Each structure stands twice: as structure tokens, then as C-alpha cells.
Amino acid sequence: MTTYVIHASCLPWTVRKNPNKMHQVQVKLAERSYPIFIGTRTLDGIATSLGELLIGWSHTVIICDEKVAQTFGKTVKDYLNQTNKRTSMLIVPSGEENKSIANLSQLWSQMLEEKTDRKSVVVAIGGGVVGDLAGFAAASFTRGLRFIQVPTTLLAMVDSSVGGKTGINLPAAKNMIGAFWQPHAVWIDTSTLDSLPDREFRSGLAEVVKYGVILDESFFDHLEEHADAILARKHEHIQHIVRRCCELKAQVVSQDERETTGLRAILNYGHTFGHAIESKTSYGRFLHGEAISIGMTMAGQLAVRLELWQKDCQERQTALLRKFGLPTSFREVPSEQLVVAMQMDKKTEHGRLNLILPTRMGNVRTVSNCEYADILGAIYGNAT
């Protein structure tokens, strides 16, 4: 993974127009390598930059939700219309419950109606739901189209838009269907966060905290120190945390693209608990990051019970999540039901749960032999 600041003099003209520096993080995956562009107020550069990346590109399918269609979607469409390429825009409903077979099937039909072919490029603009759904539509239409992620939520910027995980939910299990399908580029304009509702912004911070806990103690320290500036969405702070999360994720994905060595699974810290919570509340009660915040707290409690990590680390994690306004406990569903839902997790092997648990700040490990009683205890335990 390489990170470097591109100076204006080295950039093609459209990017040069932009007064802000753009950062670039490279996801290194041999012939599937791609850049993550990170900047502020950079949407005007997208058409030209993509034109340089995408040989033979003849048609764009923008996929976004209704709200984005009227804002950033329209902006990107206007810029793309200045090229000589045909542009279609397809609207999908927002909300995790819409990452469904029905919506995927409708997208496929609409893409066919729009005469989408192998020279078409899918541009997913929005949060994780749109990115996952549009990404899988791109992966599966004519057995694979190129696609670009343009995340407009913090959660999508730091997590779902990078790494090629695309897919939909089955009614009983989240993200059960999908493909590893890498984007050709990720285009992050942090100014799109200015209008993000507060609850969604805070939800994204759960994944940001996760990177500190699993991979980078000094990043965790940084988050504690600058929590107020981050909550105030100061641009330089937002750019910094987005860039660091993308660097960390790119590093992991480059080493374990398809979650085969166990390394990539660490990104799922808190997610086995979190997904079960989302599933048992029908994906309607919590935002994803909120469920992950509770899930990380439960995973931390389990790690404390197992004497894998210290109580004061758990307290620091809980305190930072709470500082960011995130929930850290959930007791409305019996623990036994939550454990059953947890077993639907994709990391389950031979019917056995594999859990990612913290060992010290900046480090986690996979634990595959947890006692049922300990997991139940951790779920019931108080958020310390």
C-alpha cells in the first residue's frame, strides 16, 4: 500500500483546477489494483479522471437513491454529460432492507432496458446499501462490468466502498449472497459529508473506531484526542481519518483479498454480534454502525471474560464509542436467540463460530473455541 500527496503540477488539467490537494491510496491487487482518490470538492474532476482509467468506456449507469439523485447524483451526471458518453441513471430505494433479491432483480431488468453492455461502467453513488447492491449488479450483469464507487456517507468511505465486497441480504442472513468484485476506482469527496444527518455520521465513526482497535493504537489515541474536532466535522480532521482508514483497509485487502488467510476477517471485529443484532431487529432499529458499536462492546466484554484483553482497554473503547454518541448495549432480544442468529455468520466453519476478539489496543485475533456460556455471558454483561 502506498500513500502519497499528489502535487498540483503532476495532475491532469481537471484535477489541477481543483484548489485542494487530492490524496491517493492504492489498493494493490495485481491486475485488479485500483486507486482511492480522496479530496474535498472534487466531483468536477470525476469524468476526466475516469476517462483516463477506463479504456473503451461507452456508457455510464449511475446507480443511487432518490435523495442522492437530486444532489450528488445530478452533479456527477451533469459532469458526465459533458463527455460524449451515454449516461443512464437508475434509482434504488435506500435502507438496508432494500439490499434484496427483488431490488437486484429490478436493477438487472433496468440495466438490460438501458442497453447496458460490457463497455458500460456502473457508478455507484451513495452509502453502503447502494454500493453493495450496485456492485453486485455490476459483478453479475454480463458476468462482470467495471464499476466505480463514489461513497457519500462516512461509513461507505471508510469501509464498504473499498475492498470489493458486494452483495445482498437473504431475509434470514445479511450479505449472504454476493461477489468479491473490485471497483476500478473509489472517488471520495469528503464535502459530500457536510449534509449527512448527524446520526449517520456518528454511525460511520463506529467503523473508524474499529480500525484503531484492530490495527493502529496511535490512530485510536488520535481519535480520543481529537474527538470534538471530528464531531464538529472539521475538514482537515475528516480527511485525515478517512485517509488513515482507507490506508489500513487497503493494506489488509491487498494481503487477503478473498478472506482466505484469516487476515481480512479481522475487519469483521464486532460484526458477528452486530449482524445478529441487525437481523433480530429486522435491519430497521439500528444503523449499521450502531449495531457494530454494540457488537464491538460485546466482543470486548467476551475478550475481558476470557482474559484476552484488559478491562481498561475495554473501558477506553466504550468511552470513545459513547463520546461519539453510539449505543453500547442491547438487551431486548434473549441472548440465546442472538447466538442462534450469530451462527448464520459467514465465518462459521463446521458449525463453529469464529470470533474476532481484541488482545491489546491495535491488535485482535481469531478465537474459534469460545464456550457458549461465555458468549451468553458477554451478551448479558454490562457495558463497562
Added chain:
Amino acid sequence: MTTYVIHASCLPWTVRKNPNKMHQVQVKLAERSYPIFIGTRTLDGIATSLGELLIGWSHTVIICDEKVAQTFGKTVKDYLNQTNKRTSMLIVPSGEENKSIANLSQLWSQMLEEKTDRKSVVVAIGGGVVGDLAGFAAASFTRGLRFIQVPTTLLAMVDSSVGGKTGINLPAAKNMIGAFWQPHAVWIDTSTLDSLPDREFRSGLAEVVKYGVILDESFFDHLEEHADAILARKHEHIQHIVRRCCELKAQVVSQDERETTGLRAILNYGHTFGHAIESKTSYGRFLHGEAISIGMTMAGQLAVRLELWQKDCQERQTALLRKFGLPTSFREVPSEQLVVAMQMDKKTEHGRLNLILPTRMGNVRTVSNCEYADILGAIYGNAT
């Protein structure tokens, strides 16, 4: 591509029990390389051979149709039951019209109910419909499971089971949704053809003839010379033609896995016409090979019109297809409608048809600038 005869002394014990030699053709795709095993009465060896190939295999999902479930499916299940692995069997309806979103969706739900996870292996037993559908279910469940193709029709043996093309149809376009997802092995037992209905056997021969026309003149000569023995399904002849087709397909797929260089597209000879014929007759009137036989005849006629190939070559192709009892003309749908349906083809770029046309026996090329009038003329033309 390598072909070699494995002598009994070099084989693991279960295969050694088999009195017949097994041939092995290797599809070379770096870390996605896999063997095609070709033999007669070899199903008894499948469990042990797969055990050697599949590290960490814990559960098998056999996918087949109702009829196969009672014959080869049951045989394979019995052999697998002798191992210590859990085995599930899922039944899908047969027929091209069942390669649908509804059936795929049902498979996904059943796989979840059967507690399928990343250590599970999908074994697709049957013809192309089952292989394509089961292959895409394997490709997409938990973003990718290992799978094994056990083709039991001639068409599936020589074509659809090799090369990793999986997928389903949209109502208006065949194979529009899917993935390139390579199997971990293809297991061909030619004795499964003994009970294949005559019409289906002949349908498979259309793809066999195709390999001669596009890649191997001497193989075409061989088919002409031994047509009667082939129609009589003499085992040594069937093994020979299956092996040669697999060798040719493996060669092409190894060089152009994802149809990006144009080489793999030659396997689609006759298919742009053929798919349109299948679509306009709602996939119910012709078997796939029958539609491809008509499609090859139309493509050949177009090539004659364009003075790309000689009339006597076209006559040899038509004569061999007819000798194999295959249809070579179709006039019930107006040509204009057929051309519209042809434009749904995945090889269409910038709205322009790319057609694979023969130039001499054993050779084809891609032609992208055909006049509309010539295509119409070829469709109306007599089968010469």
C-alpha cells in the same frame, strides 16, 4: 493444455479399482487451474478423488434435477455418504426456462437452510441448465463456494461444464446474469450418456461439430468419417470426441478466461443467431444444440455471402449437421425480429453486433461491420 493417459499404477486406490483408463485434461489458469477427468463407469471414484482435491471440505450440496436425483445423483450421494461428510441434495426443475431468478433465489434459501458455509462444496450433476444455475449459486453464496461439475449430457460434457461460465437468463436475454466461476474439477463419466434420449444426444453433437469448424479441420474430418459409430454411441468414439472437445475448450479458456482478448468469443460461433432463435421461441421449441445448429448454418451462409468462406465448406458443415439429425433452417419468425433479438447478445459493443464467422474449415474470425441487409439475407437464405 496437457493431455495424458494415466496408467493404473500411478493412480490412487479408488481410481485403480476402475478397470478403465481415465484421461485427464488440465485447464491451466494459474491458481484457478483444474483437472477434467474423463472415463467410463468412474462415478465410484469421485469421493476419494475429490477428497484429495478439496482441503477442508466438510459438507456437500448436490444440485441436480428430479430425474438425475433418482439415478446418477443417488449413486454419487451413496458414494459421498461413505465419507464422514454431511451431504445435502437440492432438486431444481429441468429445462432452459428454469434457469431463472426465481429458481436461483430458491436455491439460495435452501442452501442457507442446509447450513451451507465456506467449507461446503457444490456438486452440480446433470446438463447445462443445472450446471449453469448451480455454478452461479456456488459463485454467489457467501461470495463464492468451491464447486464440481459432473456433466451427464453430451452438451454439458463438451461445452458448458468446462470454462467457468455460470449464470441465469433474464426473460428477454439468455445468460445475461452470472459469473466467471471456475469449477475445482470436472468429472466426466461417459457411461451416463447411455441413457440420454436420442434428441438430446444429437443436440450435443452440434457443439461437437462446432469445435471442428472453428478450431480443428482434422477433427471435422474425423467426425465425417466416423459419424455412424458416433451416432451408435460406441464408447471409444464417445470418449475420443469428448476428450478432443475438452482439450480444445481448455486451450481456448486457458488463453482467454474472461473473454477479453476476443479468442474465447470464437466458442460463440453460431450462438448469436442461436440465442436469438431460442429467445424468440421462448426457449421451448428447440434444444440448445438444435438452435446452435441453425445458428451455425446462418453464420456460414452469411460468411458465404461476404465471400469469407467457400460454398463447399458450408455444404460440408450443413451435411454433417443433417447427418447428425440436426435442423439447419428456421423461418417462422420474421428476420427483422431475429436481428433485434440478436442485438441483446453480450458481444454487442457500442450497439454493434460482433459476429463469429468461418473463413476455412478449422478457422473463424470476428466480424464487426456486417451490413444489416447481409444478416437479413443470411437468415432468409436457403440452407445449402
